[in-house]
Each structure stands twice: as structure tokens, then as C-alpha cells.
Amino acid sequence: MTKPVETDNTLPLSDGRITDVLTRWWGFDRLRPLQAEAIAAALAGRDSLVVMPTGGGKSLCYQLPPLVGETTDVVISPLVALMKDQVDALEAIGYPAAAIHGGMSQEERSNVRDQLAAGELRLLFTAPERLVNTGLLDLLARVGVKRFAVDEAHCISHWGHDFRPEYRQLALLRDRFPSASIHAFTATATPRVRSDIARQLNLRDPVELVGTFDRPNLVYRVVPRTDRIAQTLAILGRHRGEASIVYCISRKETEKLAARLAAEGLLARPYHAGLDAKERHRTQEAFTRETIDVVVATVAFGMGIDRSDVRLVLHTSLPKSLEAYQQETGRAGRDGLAAECVLLYSSADVFSWESLVRKSAAESELEPEEQERLIASQMEHLLSMRRYAQAARCRHAALSEYFGQSYPAAACGACDVCLGETDSLPEATVTAQKILSCVARVQERFGVRHVCEVLRGAKTDAVLRHGHDRLSTFGLLAAIDQRAAENLVHQLLDQELLTRTAGDRPVVTLNERSWEVLRGSREVVLLEPRAGKTKAAKTDT
Template sequence: MEGTEGTGSVGACPPPADPDPLLQTLDKVFGFRDFRPGQEGIVRALSAGRDVFVLMPTGGGKSLCFQLPALTREGTAIVVSPLIALMKDQVDSLCQLGVAAACYHSALGAAESRQILARMHGGELDLLYVAPERLLSDGFLARLAEIDIALIAIDEAHCISQWGHDFRPEYLQLPQLRQHFPGVPLAALTATADPQTRRDIVERLGLQQAYTHVASFDRPNIRYTVVEKSRPFEQLQRFLNRHPNESGIVYALSRKRTEEIAGKLCAAGLRAAPYHAGLPDELRHTTQEAFLRDDLDIVVATVAFGMGIDKPNVRFVVHYDLPKNLESYYQETGRAGRDGLPSEALLLFGYGDIALVRGLIEKSENEEQIRIELHKLNAMVGYGEERGCRRRTLLGYFGEGLKEDCGNCDTCLDPPETFDATEDARKALSCVYRVGQRFGVGYVVEVLRGADNERVRRNNHQQLSTWGIGADKSSDHWSSLLRQLIHRGYLRQDIENYSVLKLTEQARPLLRGEETLELPVPRLRVKAVKKPKKSRGPVGDYDQALFERLRARRKQIADGQGIPPYMVFSDATLAEMAAVVPQTAQELLQINGVGLTKLERFGADFLEELGQAS
């Protein structure tokens, strides 16, 4: 499934004749002259009636992969989405582009529901967003049987898999869509899925012979930083001092903590508010709208906030507490910098949080789910302890290699000292081998440190040559070392077999004394990172003062129309305007993100501002 072509894609989409309706629609409706990497093959396959599986990171242009074919194929595209907020945000953005889109969900009144159904039956909708439980009701399936369906897109497709980080039982019935609509192309799309989750999605939905695109998980514009958690609110304040008047999200584990942090930030003069599932619906809606409209800078939230929010100018994401898994961490940090401009992700890493998260996981009554989630938590801890390039570790978790260190994380910008770990690594690898490659990290550490307990004696492992050879080092030292050996490919964890450790071929030269291994020295505190090179926009350096004036004009227009500023133009589009300084409508139309509908609605205002800068 790796790569941009994938299963069954060779020769599937011959070069189109000129003029190309897909490129014309891309330009006129969405305001883009070219596809982003990976988009074109997906769009052409789906437009040609093929099933597709798409794994593309947040901000990579995943939604356009089904929205564009929806506009060029006959009929209405049905988009399955798990949250009302997610549906509403995408529908509002499409409507600003002049696209006939609507969402059908339980929060609608009777009159509005009837109106949307009438538009659907009248063939007036290009796209209809619907929740899975509403879609699969007998009445709605019968309605769909009466209309032309252009395609069915399942967004957030990782929700269908028990291996996914956000499994939702209501998604389990979606495979029956193939039986109900055998001739309709099916698209499964997700931003976050490890290899096991990907296989599960494809198998459950029956996506045989599908065009498959697995994009790079790399978000090079995001700087990843991890610091040891110590006086966390002071750490947060120091970080926020570097981001005045910028949009950001702070994630915390509990509802109570979100309110405490938000209260302290407000007392410090910052525009902040809490967000969690226990707040009244009206207050949550008000907070979300204020954030989207740039009337609120910081939302302090539980994971209940952010899914499906397309706000592209979030400049930072802070994890005040440890996330449960790397999928959640990746998805939540991915809410920063969707516009491609420089952004930051800060994790406050504390060992006390590990026990807290583990306790939450173990409250489940599903032993299989507990096993899977504990494995994922261990990988999250390994990332927090990582002293090499963090991006390498993060991408490696999703099965993607990085040839060179990224140069844009705390450990690359401020490299830690290293030590010769060869001898300790050989001890650890030998112990994994001696215990038969049948045990996980915790047990191997017990044997290395010479634990004298019932389990060790029952296995007779106190007789092994590796029993107790690591007694001079702490459990944390050996756990960290084993996780680093996993990250570097010397060991692998068999997630489907209770996370037991197994040697890889890469371990052989190290065990035989044919190579040495250097690892970073664990450090208690990360120094202040050096500032990166001058930030640049999508087309190079731009006039920062003009950019701020364009932002002010955008806010004025958005407030007048009652929409979020990014639905007028994104920061990336404004940055390109500030770099190019177009003076005519035709020149403005050449800016990425400026389509015909937006030119007609907003062009005159921005040309007036740009004219003053010439």
C-alpha cells in the first residue's frame, strides 16, 4: 500500500484530453492552478469510477480528493462523517465557494431536514454530509436508492477499525454500503492510521483493486518540542510569550484542568477559554465560533475539541498532559499549520502522566482493547523519551523512514550529548533472545535487572546468563534503551501477539560485535531552541506589514458576513498576496486560493488594500 500509485493503479488513468474539466473546476471553484502532491491520481481514479483508499496527513488536501470528483460526476456525493462540527465546517467552506452542499444530522429541525431531503431528491446537491447511523437507517437507504449517487466518501475511516485510535462502533455497519450500492465508487479517507489499521480498513470495506495512496506523514512546517514537565503552567506561559496574538490549542487530560488553565491564562490577560464535553452545548458552540473567527486566541481543551475543524492558521498546539497514543498526538499536533506556514507543537512530558493514562486505559472491560491501547501508550512514552530526531521516531511509527534528521525539532536544533550504548544494547538484545523472543519490554527489563519473582522462577529464567546482567542500571534506563532499539529497527514489537519483542536482521551485526551504537544521553531539561531561519511564505519572503493589513481587512469582511476569516482567504493566500502584490483582478486570480466566486465576492476589497501598497 506504500507509495502514490499503489494497488491496481498502474495504467488506470490515461492522460486526459485538453481542455481538462477537472483542472478547470480545480481552478474556477477552488482557486488552485495545480494539484498538491498525490491528489491528482486519487481524483482521476475516483472520477473514473474506481474505489480509492487515501491516507493523507491533516492539511494535505484530503477533502478535495472527493470534493472535486463530486462536482464532475453525475449525481450527489454522499460523505460519511462522524461529527456534526466536522460536517458543518466543511459544508460552510464549500458554500463559500459556490458549491451546493448540505449536511443531514440529528440536530436539524424538522423543516430544515425536509428542505435538505427535497434538495437531494431534486438533484440540487453536489455533496451531502451525513452521520453513519443516519445514513444506515432503513428509511434513508431507501431514499438513496431513488437518486443518482456520484460517489460515497467515508471520512475519518480509521474509526472503522478496532486498531484505530478513535474506534467508533457505529462505523461497523458501513461495509454493507457495498451490497446496497455495488456500482458506486467508494472512497475511504483518513489522516492517521498505522499499517495494521490500514489493512483493517481495506478488508472491512472490501476495497479490492482500489487505487491506493499513502502519503508522507511528514509535516515539515511543524516544529516538535518535548520538555520534561516541571512547573507546567510556568512552562506554558514562557512558550505563549513567544506567540503573542496567535491562534493555538492547549490540550489537557481532564475537564477540571482545562478550566483551571484557561482561568489562569485569562487572569494573565490572554484571550482564552476552556472546551470540554461537560460544558453546555451553547457555551461550547460559542467558544468554537469565537476561536474560528479569531475573536479568541487560545482554546484549552480535552480531546473533544478540534476534530474536523479546518481553521488553517492555528500556529501552535500544546499538550499539557501526555496523549494516550501517537495517533492522537499526530492528529492533534496536525491541527497546527494546516496552511503550510511555520508552526509549533510542544509536549510537556511527565512520568506521572504515564501512570494516570495507564489507569484510564485499564478501566475498560475489553481486555483486547486494553492490550492494544497499552501497546500504543508505550510507543507514546518512547517518543517522549526519544533523544534522537523526533520526526524520525514519529514517522517511523507510521512505517515511514526519514533519510536525514529533520532539523526542525528540539533534538535537532539543540542536539543532546551521546554515549556509547553498544554494550548495553548487546545485553538487552541478548536477553530478548535468551527469553525466547516471547516477552514484552517489562519482562525483559525484569530479567536484565535480576528480578526474583514468581513469573521469572516459573519460566526458570533466573538460570539464564542474562539474568541480572543489568542490575547496575535502573528500570527506566533499560525501558528507554529497549524502546530506542525498537525505534532504530534492532527490535520489533509484535502488536498482534501481546507486544512481544523480536530481533530483526539489523540486530545481528551489533550482537556479533561487527558494529557499535551511539545513543543520546537522557537529559532532564531541553534548552531553549535556537530560532529558525527567517520564515517564508508559499512564494518566498513577503511584506509582513502588508500581510497584517490584509489580515485586518479579512477580519472586517468576515465579521460583516458572519463567517470565520479563513473562509474568506487563508493566511497562506494572504502571504502570497503580500509577496506578489497583484494590482488587477486577473493578477489576483493567479494567487492560489482565489477562485472566481471569491474574486467576485472579495476581490475589490483586497485589490483596494493592495493598491495602497504599490
């Protein structure tokens, strides 16, 4: 529950020093929603948990207080690139800020420590592992640091979409600095993740500030992926000359797609963590300064990007979570004007991500039990993302409700579903009964692919070996291709009308809802997206 902000008598929210600092350093004459409350909590010494969606201005919430209170504050961030971007931007306006990270020389780190000891800094950026493992805590204690800002705080939670074990070490801040206030910031967190963040950081009666997750100026579309390059070119054609970000799942796809777009005459460059740091910086600068229009990137791109006029965010594959999708699409339309967010979706994306999730967990230093918990959490995120992609309901409502907020409108007028760009499958209940009957006929012992091969009448080795070509359900969906058949099965899974077992060789099984459909006591709605059909969207601009 959001709690009221309590300020002391010496630093009320209306204090002229806040306005003076805001105007003198940033040239602003007012704060955005939640910024005032977050800053007031910091100045009052109250712990806080601030969930401010991408583009909401959360960095100002920890940059302004040390100037007003003339203190030295610490910002904990997971990414060196993000630290460097923020320090560079602050130094450009004369703000006394510095960072300590692993990419610096010993001499550079020593110089920053000297500045810190001399009281010359207002903000110090560092990473969790650098903070707790290098004796830096002792120096901060001598300096008398009274405020810590934990950026990307969702990284501390197993239930977050980007868990980082090193963040768990931040629990010691409360013991080492009992009189300091701790402020957790994130752009995306469900109610469960918010609760876990507060628990892991030992926040004391925190002020909880949660912004709205809905972005009414964004038009969301999900399109079945049939030809990644052709579809990308067609979508970018609607935004020629406009700032666009195209996300790919791998570095290889990023390079390939960027080269093809450039060959087609688009001002496009790739961006991923495998590129030289100088090359990444050049691409980022070119995009920020508007000398290129399109960045084709992995998820490594986006944090700290200060460009408000992005008109398109295109995902060529399924993101790993709705949190990641919300954050990445949130980079579009920060100027408040209409922008488009398109997801090219294939059910194969889920299996690609599952393989990556298991590989990443196996390569981590976590204990086996922790690895399994991490895999389970990340798969839960992934399946929520798939449910969003395959749902026959308003995209704005689906996103808002996932993050624990209600959506007031019956139809948003700004997504493919509400704009009528998708179709419901005719006789969906009959089709569902055919699929469920096939699962029963193969004795609930096979996976999605095999069930669909039987339904399509495919005489594969496995189908023939098990005699499934002799089943009454063989060929019942012969008129559709394998991809479409699997899509329908996944829709049934997402509506919990079928169950998929866990493990390396999952099979689909029936449940009570399945039998309700088979008995005719439950109606089914299935989505049949129609590619390439778009209408003008209603936006609040």
C-alpha cells in the same frame, strides 16, 4: 503499494471542467499533491484509499467530483460538529450540500430527504449509524448514488487510533451498491491500518495514495513535565500574540489552564465536548477570526479548523497515540512557515491513559473478547507514543518511520534531539546494569515504582516489608528522584531491554537483551533531556 490512476476518455485529469469548477467555486488555480490523483480516481469510478496528512486538502477530493460529474455523492463522517462545519462552509459559497444527523429535528431531516429525492444536492453528509439504521439506504438507492466517501476511515479498524464499532456496518455498502465506488480518506494510517481499511470496506483494486507524513517546517520538542502551568506560560511566552493550540488530557485541566492563562493576560479560551454547543462555536469562531490567540482544548478541538497560521501546538500531556499526535500537531504551520510542536511528558500519563482505555472499553457494547482486543490495540498505540517521547533519536525520522516511510536525512535540524537540546546520560550502560540487577534482586516480581523505590533507597512500607532495604542494589540511584528513576526504567522498556507483563498489576522482568547488558556485551544509550535549553531551528520555509 500505490497504483497508477486510470481515467476514462471522457473525464481525463486535464479536462477543462475540473479547472473551471476549481476556479469558479474555490478560486484556486491548481491542485495540491495527491488531490489531482484522488479526484481522477473518483471521476473514473475507481475505489480509492487516500491517506493525506492534516492540512493536505482531502475534503476537496470528495467535494469537487460531484460538481464535475453532476452527481449526488455521500460523505460518511463520525462527528456532527465536523459535518456542520463542512456544510456551513459549502453553503457559504453556494454549494448544494446538506447533512442528516441526530442533532436535527424530524422536520429538518425530512426537508433534506426531499432535497435529496429531488436531485437538488451534490453532497450529503451523514454518520454511519444514521446511514444504515434509518431507511436512508433505500432512498440513496432510488436516487442512484454512485460514490461514497468515508472520512476518518481509520475508525473502521481495530488497529486504528480511534476505533468506532459503528463504522464496521459500512461493509454493507459494497453489497447494497455494487456499482458504486467507495473512497476511504484518513489523515493518519500505518500500513497495517491501511490494509485493514481496504479489507473492512471491501475495496476493489483500490487506488492507494499516501502523502508524506513529514512536515519539515515543524520543530518538535519533548520536555519533561515538572510544572504544567509554569512551563505552559513560558512556552506561550515565545509565541505571544501568535495563534496557539494547547491540548490537555481532561476537561477539568482545560478549564483550569485556560482560566490561569486569561488571568495572566493572554487571549485564551477553553474548548471541550462538555461545553454548550453555542459556547464551543463562539470559541471556534473567535479563534478562526483571530480575536483570540490561544485555545486550550481536549482532542475535541481541531477538526475543520481553517486557520493556517498556527505557530504553536502544545500538548501538556502525552497524547493517546502517534496517529493522534501527528494529526493534532499537523494543525500547526499549514502556511508553510516555521511552527513549534512541544510535548510536556511525564511517565504518569501512560497510567492515566491506561485507566481511561480500560474504563472506555468496559462501558462499550462490545463483547468481552472484542473489548480485550481493543484494549490491547490501544495500549500498543500508547506505548508507541511513549517510545517516541523517550527516544534518543530524530523526531522527524521517528514519525516518518512509524507511518511506514523512510526519512532521508541523518539529522533534521528541526527537533530537540538533532538541535542538541537533549543530553545522553553519562555512563548509561552502568546505570542500566544497576537497574537490571535490581530487577533480578527483587526476583522479577515487582513493578516499575517498587523497583525505583529500592534503587533510590526509599524506606517505604513495601520495601521494608519485603526486606528489600537489605539488598545490594538498595540506594544505588539515591542521587535522583523517583520521576527520573522511572523515566530511566521506561527507556529500558521502550528499548526492549526490560519486559513489562500485561494485566492490572504488571511487573518488570528480564529478557535475553537484559542479560546481554548485564554481561557487558551490549552498550546502552539513555536520554537525559535538558529542560529549557533551545536553539534556533533550521526550517525549509
